[in-house]
Amino acid sequence: MRLGIAVAIFLLFASLLTASAQADKDTIVVGITSDIVNLDPHNFRHRDTETVLRNIYDGLVTRGPDMQPVPELAESITQIDDTTWEFKLRPGVKFHDGTEMTAHDVAFSINRYVQEGAMAGQTSPRKDLLGPVTHAEAIDDYTVRVYMSQPWSVFLPYLVHHMVVPASVGDGLVEDPIGTGPFKFVEWVRGSHIVLERFDEYYGGAPALGRSGPAPAKRVVFRVIPENATRLAALMAGEIDIMAAVPVHAIPDIQRHPDLELRPVMGTRSYFTELNVRRPPFDDQRVRQAMNYAIDVNLIIDQLLDGLGQPLSTILSPLSFGHNDDLEPYPYDPDKARQLLAEAGYRNGFTFELSVEDKRRDVAEAYAFMLSQIGVTARVRVWGDYNSMVEAMRRGELDAMMTDWGDSTMDPTGIFVPKLRTGDRGNYGGYSNPEVDRLIALAESTSDPEERAAAYRAAQAIVYQDAPMIFEYITQELYAQNKALRGWDPIPDSRINLHTAAKQ
C-alpha cells in the first residue's frame, strides 16, 4: 500500500518532467530585459516600451540601420518655410480596427503629443521630443501641416520617435492599442510577456528599408527576462529566438553554441570622464589634454570590453549628424602627457579623486594605473548611487566623474549641446567656451543642413582642443539570436523591428 502510493507519486512527478514544448515556427519570441511601462505610445520614456510599441505603431518617419530618417506613413515631406512642414500621406493605410488612417489621425496624434493636458489631463512625457512644434493641422484627407514656434533643423530625426494613433482615442489614455504597424496587440501579462499577432492588411512599411506587405511571422511574443543568465539559458533552451542585452561574459558561450549567433551593433551611448574645469588641476587645458594622452582607450576596449567599442574623438557618435571626421581620437602617448604636465607646472604630478559607479569600477582602476605612469595619482571613489554622484559633480564638489550619455537622435542636439554648452542641463563639469556657445547658437538658427553641420564640426574641433573631458568610447550593443531566425538586423537605437523576420 505505502509502496503503491510512493510509486504513484513518483510517476506523477516523472510525468511533469517532459521535454519543454519548442516554440512553433510561426512565432518569434524575443527576450527583453524589462517590462514595458504601459501601452500608450505617447505616455512613456522607456526604451523597451518603445521597442515593443514600434511593432504595433508606425510613424510618419522611421529609420534603418544607418539611423537616417526615412518616410514610413508619409509619402513625401516638404518644408514649406522655416517653421512649417507638410506631409503627404500614403493613401489606403488601415488601422488594426479596419478604419482608414487619414490626415486627421496624424494631426490628432501630433497635437496629443505636444499640447499640455491632452491625455486625460496629463501632458505627454514625450512632448519635448518634438521641441518647438506647436500644433498640426489636416489640410485634406492626405495632407498634414506641422507648425513650429521657431526653426528646428532636427525635426525629422526627432520625429522618428513619434507614433500615430487613431483620433478616436480622444482625450483618454490608450489601454487597448490600435496602430497601423505590422503587428496587432493581443495581450500584455504584466511583468511576464506581451503577445502580438500579424496584421494581415499591413501596407508594408518604409519602402526605403526594403519592406513591403504584411510581416512573414504570424505572431511575436516579447518575454520579460531581466536576469542575464536566465535570458541566456532561455536562448540556449530554444525558449526565445532573440536575446537583447547580451553581457560581455556570455560571448564565448554563444560563440561555442552551434545554433546561436552573436549580433553586435554600434550603440548610442558614449562614455567619457568629466573633469571639473572650475578649479585646479583641471582648470588648465594642458592638464586635461595630458589626461587624454595618458589613457590607452584601445587597451581598455580590448581588455575590458572584449573589443566591443570604438574610440571617440569627442563625445559624438561617428554615426551622428555633423560628426567631424577629421579629428582623430587622442592617441596613447604618455611622454607627451608628461611633457604637458611639466609645462603646466605639475612636473611631480598631482593627486585627485576619480568618482565612478560600481559597474565601471574596473575601468576606473585601469585608469588609475595608466595615470600613475605619468605621475598622477587617481584615488578611485566608488558611488553606490548615480544621482548623488551627479549632484555632487554638478555642485562642483568632485574632481572628475566617469559617466555616459545616451543619444538616440544621432544629432549633436542630443548629446553635444546638453553636455558642452555653458550651463546646459548635462554640463556637470562646468565647461564654458563662448566660441562653442556661439557655434551652437549658429547651428540652431540655421535651417541649412550644410551650414549646421559645419558649425558643429567647428565646435567639435574646439572641444577637442579644450578637452573638458577624457574622451573615451562608444560601446557596441550585443544581441544574440537563434540561427533559424532570418530577416532581422539589430539597429543602434535598440529597437527590435520584426517587419521582415521569419523562422526557417
Next chain:
Amino acid sequence: MSAAYIINRFLQLIPVVFGVTLVVFALMYLTPGDPVEVIFAGESGATAEDLERYRRELGLDQPFHIQYLRFVIGLLQGDLGISLVQRQPVRDLLLSRLPATIELTAVAVLVSLIIAIPVGVVSAVQRYSTLDKLGTAGALLGVSMPDFWLGLVLMLLFGIHWGVLPISGRIPWGMEPQHITGLYLVDSVLTGDWPAFRAAVRHLILPAVTLGTSMAALTMRVTRSSMLEVVHQDYMTFARAKGLSGTQVVVRHGLRNALIPTVTVVSLNIGVLLGGNMIVETVFAWPGLGRLVVDSIYNRDYTVVQAAVLVYAVTYVTMNFLADLVYTLLNPKVRL
C-alpha cells in the same frame, strides 16, 4: 484567549504602521536626486520646462508636509498614488503582481514543510543517527547555498542539460487559465483547464524548490531543536507508558507542543516571502511583487517603491500579529 488581548495587540499595530509611513515617505523624499530629473537623466531632448511641467503634474513641486499629507490621506482612502514612470495607480500595479507572489510563496512553503517537518522530527527522535546527521548536514547546505546560485544550477540542470523543465516564467504565453483569482493553480482547477494546471505546476517546480530549500533548512533546524526539548518531557514518557504507539506519541503529544517555535519562524518567513522574493523572482523571470520592486528601482519609480516598502512593512507586522494569535491557540499558557 481574551478579546481584550487581541484588540490591545491590534491597537499596537496602528502607531507602528503610522511610523512606517513617515519613515518610508521621508526616505524617498530625502534620497538625493529629483525623481523627475532622474527619469530624464542621460536621455536626449528634455528641457527645463518639460521637467518643471512633469513635476507640477505629479505634485512634486509642493513642500514636504503637503506631499506627506496628501500621501497619508490617499493611503486612508486606499490610494497608493500614481506611478511616476508607468503613470498608473500604484495599487493596480501591486495587485496585478500579488497573485504570482502568493502562488509561489504558498508552494514554496508547502515544499519546505514537506521536507522540514518529517526530517526535523525524525532527526530529533533518532538523535545522532545517520539520518539525523544527513538531515543536519543537508540543513547546513540548504542555508548556505545562495538562492540565485541554487536557482541557476537547477535551471541549467533541468532546463538545459536534461531539458525537462521550463527555464523561466509562470506559464507559456497564451496558456493562462481564465482569470478568477489570478492564482493559476486555483483558476485552472476551478475551470477544469488541466493543460494549464500542468503547465503552471511545471513552471512552479524550480522556483518553489529554490525558495523552499533555504526555508526548509531553517524550519528543519527549529523543529529538530524544539522537538529535542519535548521528547524528554514527563508527559511524553507518560504517553508511552499508557501504551500509545511511537508514532502516536511523537505526532500527537510531541509535535503539537514542538510546533510553536516552528509556527513563529514559518509565519515570519511567509511575511517576508509575500513581499516577493526579489532574487528568485528575478532569476526565474517570475512576474511577482519582488520583480515589480526591482524593476521600479531600476526605473526610479519612487512612488511604486515607496508603496511596496509600505506593503512589506504592513504585511510583516500583520504576520507577526497572526503568529501571536496562532501561538495563543497552540499554547494555553499565553491565553491570559
